[in-house]
Amino acid sequence: MAHGILSQILDYSSRANPYPLYEELRKTPVFHDGTGPYVISTYYDIQSLLHDPRLSSDARNLAATAGDPLAEGGEAEETALPPSFLKLDPPEHDRLRRMTNRPFGPPHSPHRVDGMRGGLKDIVSGLIDNLGNTEDIDLVDQFAYPFPVTMICQLLGVPREDEPKFHVWADTLAASLDPDPDADPAERQRKTHDSRMELGMYLAGLIEQRRKDPGEDMLSQLAVGHGPDESMSTMELLSTAALLLIAGHETTVNLITNGMLTLLRNPDVLANLRQEPGLAVPLVEELLRFEPPVQLLPQRTPLVDIEVGGITIPKGSSMWLILASGNRDPNRFENPDRFDPYRKDIQHLGLGSGIHSCFGAPLARLEAQLALSELARRLENPRLLEDPPPYRQNAVLRGPRHLRIACDGIRA
Amino acid sequence: MADTALDQLKRSGRIVVVGASLAGLRAAEVMREKGFAGSLTLIGDEPHEPYDRPPLSKQVLLGKADAERTLLPRRRDIDAAWRLGVAATGLDMAARTVKLADGEEVPYDRLLIATGVRARPWPNEVEAELAGVFTLRTREDGAGLARALAAGPRRVLVIGAGFTGSEIASACRERGLEVTVAERGNGPLVGALGGVIGAVAAELQRENGVDLRTGISVTALEGDSTGRVRAAHLSDGTTLECDVVVVGLGAQRNTEWLAGSGLGAGPRGIACDAGCRAFDLRGIVTDDIYVAGDVARSPHALFGYQFLSLEHWGNAVAQAETAAHNMMSESTDRRPHLWVPAFWSSQFGVNIKSVGVPSMGTEIMITQGSRSERRFTGVYGYQGRVIGAVTFDNGRWLQFYEKQIESTAPFPPPFTTVDRRPDGQRPIPADFPDPSVPTHGPTITLSGYSPAERRIATFTPAGH
DSSP: OOOHHHHHHHSGGGTTOOHHHHHHHHTSSEEOOSSSOEEEOSHHHHHHHHTOTTEEOOGGGSOTTOOOGGGGGHHHHHHHSOOOGGGOOTTHHHHHHHHHHTTTSTTTSTTHHHHTHHHHHHHHHHHHHTOOOTTSEEHIIIIITHHHHHHHHHHHTOOGGGHHHHHHHHHHHHHHTSOOTTSOHHHHHHHHHHHHHHHHHHHHHHHHHHHHSOOSSHHHHHHHOOSSSOOOOHHHHHHHHHHHHHHHHHSHHHHHHHHHHHHHHOHHHHHHHHHOGGGHHHHHHHHHHHSOSBOOEEEEEESSOEEETTEEEOTTOOEEEOHHHHTTOTTTSSSTTSOOTTOSOOOOSTTOOGGGSOTTHHHHHHHHHHHHHHHHHHEESOEESSSSOOBOSOSSBOOBSOOEEEOSEEOO | OOOOHHHHHHHHOEEEEEOOSHHHHHHHHHHHHTTOOSEEEEEESSSSSOBOOGGGGTTTTTTSSOGGGOBOOOSSOOOOEEEETOOEEEEETTTTEEEETTSOEEEOSEEEEOOOEEEOOOSSHHHHTSBTEEOOSSHHHHHHHHHHHHTOOSOEEEEOOSHHHHHHHHHHHHTTOOEEEEESSSSTTHHHHHHHHHHHHHHHHHHTTOEEEESOOEEEEEEOTTSBEEEEEETTSOEEEOSEEEEOOOEEESOGGGTTSOBSEETTEEEBOTTSEEEBTTSOEEEEEEEOGGGEEEEEGGGTTEEEEEOOHHHHHHHHHHHHHHHTSOGGGOOOOOOOOEEEEEETTEEEEEEEOGGGOSEEEEEEEETTTTEEEEEEEETTEEEEEEEESOGGGHHHHHHHHHTTOBSSOSSOOTTOOGGGSSOEEOOOOOTTSOOSOOSEEEOSOOTTOOSOOSOOOOOO
16 A cells, blocks of 8 residues: 555545645655555656556556555456456557547548537537526536536447446446555455446447447447457457446546636636637646646556666556646646646646547547536536535546536526 | 847847748747847748648648648748748848849848758659649649649559658559559668668558559650650660659759858758858858758757758758747857657558658667558667667657657667567668668758768868
């Protein structure tokens, strides 16, 4: 288990504002307390490690003694489903990601995401229309969660009405990423394993149906599969589908919620966004820098001894790359703790970089842009009822569990 | 504070930029950004405001973009006097004036030369005039060739399999046109990337239906009675019927207008120091004439202080920014242009990128992926260090190799990487053609002093 500053970062009481801890961490750019992971917190180090071919994302390259609290789930996972491409290296990673990309983005499906614009707008409008009592809105439960879930279901071809079923599994699996110091590791491992198994069985049923009766959705297209690569094995398909389903709704929720929270804390920016919806584009980029939904990448392992900032990190060590800390590195960004959507120089790490950079980025960006500009336009005089709001337990996928706001009314 | 010469220049000086393309435009923008408030004149021999060239050999030929609509985006207003459609014809360094084709003389306090390169024409002028014979450099070239391809010719002949020639061949195949590529060397891209990678590129072309003929040159073009090209004669004695011919024999530097000016300019470009200040013929650095972009050649510490000329988009931008910065700075605030060469191309659905100077490499090692899958990283070695790298559909790793080049990391790389395959365990000869044999546009030209070279170049830097 991690000690000192790492356990403080993981501790729930730091969730609302981990940034002072990251600042502390950056004083030791390669932090290692002797037993835990090697923690990298400065922008340029993270940036180059994300492009370093000596670094593996495959937990099987982790030495048994790496002392990574996040690695414990590894073995159990493999008995349920093989690792998704998130946790694989090339060439397997490249092959699976390429096949997954065929029905999703350019060059083969250049209009997929943009073609969803109309549908996204309709869902956003519908959710805002139905916010109900404007004196007390929970923006997470009433908007930021149902929106991406509806979209990812539509995109994948997962029945929206099954949400209560897979929500529980997805939650457990997202939580398994979090090194919760209080949880019993054996119990956690069992729950994670069970959830993966059940989610896998659920998706297997859907895929079976799609094979017989394919539609326009991504599950159908992945199940049928064509292109120069051979198609995915059933197990690969299940892992990929599970990854898309979970990543597709456990991250955008936080991006939208963090976004609205930040806007309500910066009313001048909110006012500008209302006047000028196009501001949503640079604003979401700044948000990905300022409050990234994925705070850290806990899954990297050097294949050989590597040197970072004068420190030798031994082969097989566990490494954490704290993206959210790199994003606030004053050696890279001027006034890093200032939220400034007009910032010109905004090469953030919020969506990662290199071969594992966020697969769903184009969709996440579009969802957040539409959601925030519409909320800004339609909510009359919105205000926070609770600041800071209660956060989710997760330190990796960080975001408010609830965001209670009030407004004077809903504009047409 | 004392009113320095620099303050005066910034306030009311006259700056002339010759060359109204990418480098000229970016330099002008940076000068304004740095507070230059004087008069700014941009001179260009083409009648257009600066436009982007990479799409001309790609999207434009596919009919996906209009050659007329590739204007370069502006970062800011530059408030310039534009002299477009009129070429600079001479330079008087003593009088500080640029002479124009229309007889006018434009005075300057600081001059930036960014005249770039032009396509090397087909050497036989009569044959070059035949209808259906193209080069590809300007917007008009791109529009004309796009029209010719859209008309559905029965066969296109591309002479020269450098990057431009290969991109044109790729566009032809994507349009379903029959295309023959005639290359004097033993494969496509060999001048820039060597024979090992050239073999991969050759396979790529052939699999995509290109009639690739290597080790062959075109000896003559033949027209019909109406003055249209109808056939080409090849060095192996055969004749090829074709109704469109694209000459892709690389580029020539636009320096002729400087002949007799006393500036260190010649066929290989304009020599300048690392801060973009031009040298005169005697090897003395000027203080008021700067150079940027394809036409410049400057010494680079990472590559043995050889003089490097780069026909790279990114180099034009970076060098222009450095030149403009230095023009607006006191000598102590100037900075060197030490950009690591970087280049990309897109052909036959493959994204090709390179960094460093692969053509300096004597060995290559495939450190990731495999050549047979045409998804790989190749690292070039020179005297025990990493000197360049190339990727085919693997560009996300390139940043790492760029750092290896910058830090003169050892070659072969002593570590393993993800996606290392059995054929990537050891280096093999990179197989570059003999440098004394001319090739189609290598995109990087090394033209500096080398102790092994027993000849005097236009410019020779002092040994100490």
